[in-house]
Amino acid sequence: MLWKTIVASVRSSPFFISVIVFGVLIDLLFRYLSSLSYKYLIDKALLPRDIEALAIIVGILVAIGLLNVITGISSDYAKARLGAKLLFDYRIALFRHMQAQSHRFYERFQVGDLLARYSDDIPEIQAAVLQALGAGLLSVSSVAIGLGILFTMEWKLTLLAFGGSILLFVPYRMLKSRSLALADTYYVHLGKFNGSVDENMKAYRVIRVFDLRQSMLAKVEGILRTMASVGVKRNFVDANLNRLPLLGVSILTAIILAYGSYLTFDGRLTVGEFIAYNSVFATVGQSMYGIATILPYFLAAKTSLQRLHQVMEWKPEVTERGDKELPTVHSHIELRDVTFAYVPGEPILQHFDLSIPLSGYTSIVGTSGSGKSTVLQLMLRFADPESGAVKYDGQDIREARYASLLGQVGIVFQDSILFHGSIRDNISIGKLDATDEEIEEAARAAGIHETIATFQDGYHTIVRNHGDNLSGGQRQRIALARALLRKPNILFLDEATSALDPDTEQSVNETILSLSRSKTIISVTHRLAYAAMSDRIIVLDKGKVTESGPHEQLLEHNGLYRRMWEKQKGFVLSRGGGSAQVQAERLSGLPFFQGIEQGALDQISRLFVAEKFEAGTTVFEQGDQGDTFYLIARGRVEIVKSSDSGERSRVAVLEDGDHFGEIALMQHIPRTASVVTLTPCLLLSLSYDHFHPLMMNYSSIREALEATLKTRM
Numbered sequence: 142m143l144w145k146t147i148v149a150s151v152r153s154s155p156f157f158i159s160v161i162v163f164g165v166l167i168d169l170l171f172r173y174l175s176s177l178s179y180k181y182l183i184d185k186a187l188l189p190r191d192i193e194a195l196a197i198i199v200g201i202l203v204a205i206g207l208l209n210v211i212t213g214i215s216s217d218y219a220k221a222r223l224g225a226k227l228l229f230d231y232r233i234a235l236f237r238h239m240q241a242q243s244h245r246f247y248e249r250f251q252v253g254d255l256l257a258r259y260s261d262d263i264p265e266i267q268a269a270v271l272q273a274l275g276a277g278l279l280s281v282s283s284v285a286i287g288l289g290i291l292f293t294m295e296w297k298l299t300l301l302a303f304g305g306s307i308l309l310f311v312p313y314r315m316l317k318s319r320s321l322a323l324a325d326t327y328y329v330h331l332g333k334f335n336g337s338v339d340e341n342m343k344a345y346r347v348i349r350v351f352d353l354r355q356s357m358l359a360k361v362e363g364i365l366r367t368m369a370s371v372g373v374k375r376n377f378v379d380a381n382l383n384r385l386p387l388l389g390v391s392i393l394t395a396i397i398l399a400y401g402s403y404l405t406f407d408g409r410l411t412v413g414e415f416i417a418y419n420s421v422f423a424t425v426g427q428s429m430y431g432i433a434t435i436l437p438y439f440l441a442a443k444t445s446l447q448r449l450h451q452v453m454e455w456k457p458e459v460t461e462r463g464d465k466e467l468p469t470v471h472s473h474i475e476l477r478d479v480t481f482a483y484v485p486g487e488p489i490l491q492h493f494d495l496s497i498p499l500s501g502y503t504s505i506v507g508t509s510g511s512g513k514s515t516v517l518q519l520m521l522r523f524a525d526p527e528s529g530a531v532k533y534d535g536q537d538i539r540e541a542r543y544a545s546l547l548g549q550v551g552i553v554f555q556d557s558i559l560f561h562g563s564i565r566d567n568i569s570i571g572k573l574d575a576t577d578e579e580i581e582e583a584a585r586a587a588g589i590h591e592t593i594a595t596f597q598d599g600y601h602t603i604v605r606n607h608g609d610n611l612s613g614g615q616r617q618r619i620a621l622a623r624a625l626l627r628k629p630n631i632l633f634l635d636e637a638t639s640a641l642d643p644d645t646e647q648s649v650n651e652t653i654l655s656l657s658r659s660k661t662i663i664s665v666t667h668r669l670a671y672a673a674m675s676d677r678i679i680v681l682d683k684g685k686v687t688e689s690g691p692h693e694q695l696l697e698h699n700g701l702y703r704r705m706w707e708k709q710k711g712f713v714l715s716r717g718g719g720s721a722q723v724q725a726e727r728l729s730g731l732p733f734f735q736g737i738e739q740g741a742l743d744q745i746s747r748l749f750v751a752e753k754f755e756a757g758t759t760v761f762e763q764g765d766q767g768d769t770f771y772l773i774a775r776g777r778v779e780i781v782k783s784s785d786s787g788e789r790s791r792v793a794v795l796e797d798g799d800h801f802g803e804i805a806l807m808q809h810i811p812r813t814a815s816v817v818t819l820t821p822c823l824l825l826s827l828s829y830d831h832f833h834p835l836m837m838n839y840s841s842i843r844e845a846l847e848a849t850l851k852t853r854m
C-alpha cells in the first residue's frame with residue numbers, strides 16, 4: 142500500500158522528485174569521494190609529501206562539498222513542496238469523500254475519529270513518503286554503492302561486513318508487530334479523545350443540566366490515561382527500534398577494525414587502503430543505520446494508511462448516477478412504493494406512496510417519529526430508498542444530476558447552522574456569485590433586511606460561534622434568505638420555526654405564508670396552528686399517510702388530525718408569548734378532568750401558572766418529589782429514564798398540548814422519569830398545594846382523578 146502511495150507521489154510530481162534524486166546522487170558522490178580520498182591522500186600525497194597532489198584532492202573535495210550543499214538546499218525545498226502537496230492531496234481527497242456521504246457514514250465514524258485521520262494519520266503518511274524519498278533513497282543507494290566499492294577493495298572483509306549487517310535488522314523483526322499494535326491502539330484512543338472534546342463542546346448545555354461534568358471528566362481522564370500509557374510503550378518500542386541497530390553497527394565496526402588491522406599487519410592492505418576501507422565502511426554502516434531508523438516511519442504509516450483506507454473505501458450511499466438535467470419542475474413530487482430503513486431490517490417507510498402537487502403551501506404533520514423528516518430527506522435525496530422511487534414530475538431523481546435538483550430547491554432546517562463569517566457570506570452560500578442587490582432582495586424577502594441595516598457593520602457583521610450573537614429568529618431568517626437567494630421553485634422547511642419563541646415564530650410564519658404566493662412550500666411541522674394556514678395538509682402516522690386535505694376537511698374527518706388539533710388548541714398565549722392560559726374546555730379533554738362541571742374547570746384553569754424554559758433545561762429529575770402537573774402550551778420535551786447503572790434513555794417525546802406529571806395532583810411520590818426541554822418551552826404548571834383545596838371542595842374531581850390514576854398506575 143505504501144509503495145503504491147510513493148509511486149503515485151513520484152508520478153504526480155516529477156520535477157520535485159528529479160530535484161530530490163539529483164540531490165541524493167551528489168550526496169552519494171560526496172560521501173564516497175570523501176571516504177576514498179583517504180587512500181590517495183595518504184598513499185599519493187601525505188606519505189610521498191606531494192603538495193600538488195594534496196591541493197588537487199582537497200580542491201576536488203571542496204568543489205563537490207559546495208555542490209552538495211546547493212543540491213541539499215534545493216532538495217530540502219523540493220521535499221517541503223512535495224510534503225505540502227501530499228498533505229493537500231490526501232486531505233482534500235478525504236474531505237471530498239466525506240462530502241459525498243450520508244447518515245450511515247456519519248453514524249459509523251465519529252467526528253473526533255475522523256479529525257484524528259486528518260490531523261495525525263495523513264501527516265504520518267506524509268512523513269513516511271518523504272523519508273522514503275529522502276533518507277531512504279540515499280541510504281539504500283549508499284549501501285549498494287558502498288558495498289560494491291568495499292567488495293572491489295577487499296572481498297573477504299566485505300562478505301564479513303555484509304553478513305554482520307543482518308544484526309541491524311534483528312530489532313526491526315522483533316519489535317515490528319508490537320509497534321504496529323501499539324500504534325493502532327493509540328489512534329483508536331486518540332479518536333475517542335477527539336470525539337469527547339467535540340461532544341463536550343456541542344452538548345455543554347445538556348452536560349451541565351444533567352450534571353454530567355464529573356462523569357465526562359472521568360471518561361476523558363480514562364482515555365487520556367490509556368493514551369499516556371500506550372504512548373509511553375509506543376515511544377519506548379520505537380526508540381528501541383532506532384537505538385538497537387546502533388549496537389549492531391558498533392559490534393560490526395569492532396570486527397571490521399580487528400580483521401582489517403590484521404590484513405594491514407600482514408601486508409595485504411596499505412595503510413591508506415585500510416583507512417579508506419574503514420571510512421567507506423563507516424559510511425555504509427551509517428547508511429544501514431539510516432535504513433533501520435526510517436523503518437519505524439513505515440510502520441506508523443502502515444497503520445495510518447489502513448485507517449485512511451477504512452474511510453476511503455466506504456462507498457457513498459447516494460451517488461451521482463444520472464447526468465440528465467432535471468427539467469424545471471412544475472407539476473408534482475411523488476414517493477412511489479418507497480421502502481426505507483436507517484437500520485437494515487427496520488424500515489421506517491414500507492411501500493409508501495405520496496404525491497404532492499407543486500403549488501401553494503403543503504404541510505406534512507403527524508405524530509413524533511412518524512417519518513415526516515425522513516420523507517423530506519428522501520425528497521431532497523439525502524438518502525435513497527431501498528426500493529421504490531422519488532420522482533419530480535415523473536422523473537426519478539436518481540437519474541438526474543444532483544446539482545440540477547439542488548438548483549431548484551431551497552431548504553431551511555430547524556437548527557440552521559450559520560458559519561463563522563459575515564452575514565453576507567452566510568447568505569451568499571446559497572449562490573456564491575450573488576451580487577449585493579440579489580443578497581439584499583433575498584434578505585428583504587426573508588424579512589431580515591431592516592434588522593441587518595440597524596447593525597453597525599450591516600451585512601458585514603460577523604456571525605460568531607454558529608450564530609450565538611444573533612437571536613433565534615434572526616438566524617432562521619438569514620437561513621431563509623440563504624435558501625431564497627437561489628430563487629428556488631420549491632422551498633422545503635423542516636420544523637423551520639418550531640424552536641422560535643411564539644412571537645418570532647408567528648412573524649417568520651407570516652413571511653413564509655407570503656412567500657407561498659409566489660413559490661411552492663413544503664413544510665414539515667408539528668405546530669398545527671401554522672399547518673392550518675396551508676393549502677393542504679398531509680398527516681403521517683407510523684410511516685403511513687393516514688389523511689390529507691385542507692384543515693377544515695381534516696377536522697370533519699374526525700381522525701388523527703382532529704385529535705392532534707384538539708390537543709393543541711385551547712391555549713391562549715399572551716402577545717409576547719411569555720405567558721399563556723388554558724381554557725376550561727381544553728381541560729375537559731384531559732382524561733382525569735372528564736365529567737367535571739364547568740365551574741370547577743374554570744377555577745382549575747385559573748390555578749395554572751405559566752413558566753418559560755430554555756431548551757435543554759431539566760423540568761424535574763427522576764426521583765424528585767412530585768408536586769406539580771404540567772401542560773405543554775408550546776415546545777417539546779423528552780422523557781428520560783435512568784437505569785440503576787446510571788444510563789439514561791429517552792422513552793418519549795411530548796409536544797404542544799401534551800401533559801405530564803399528573804400523578805402529583807393526587808400524591809407526593811418520587812418522579813419515575815426526568816423531563817428535559819428539547820426546544821424553548823412554555824409550560825403551564827398546576828401545583829398540588831393550589832389544587833388540593835379545590836379537590837377537597839369538589840368530590841367529583843377527586844373521584845374522577847382517582848379513577849384515572851388507578852388505571853394509569
Ligand SMILES: Nc1ncnc2c1ncn2[C@@H]1O[C@H](COP(=O)(O)OP(=O)(O)OP(=O)(O)O)[C@@H](O)[C@H]1O
Pocket residue numbers: 244483484489507508509510511512513514515516667794
Ligand atoms: N439517522 C437515523 N438513524 C436511525 N434512526 C433514525 C434516524 N433518523 C430518524 N430515525 C428514526 O426514524 C423514525 C422517523 O424519524 P423522523 O425524524 O423521520 O420522524 P418525524 O416524524 O420527523 O419525528 P419528529 O417529529 O419527532 O422529528 C424515528 O423512529 C427515528 O427514531
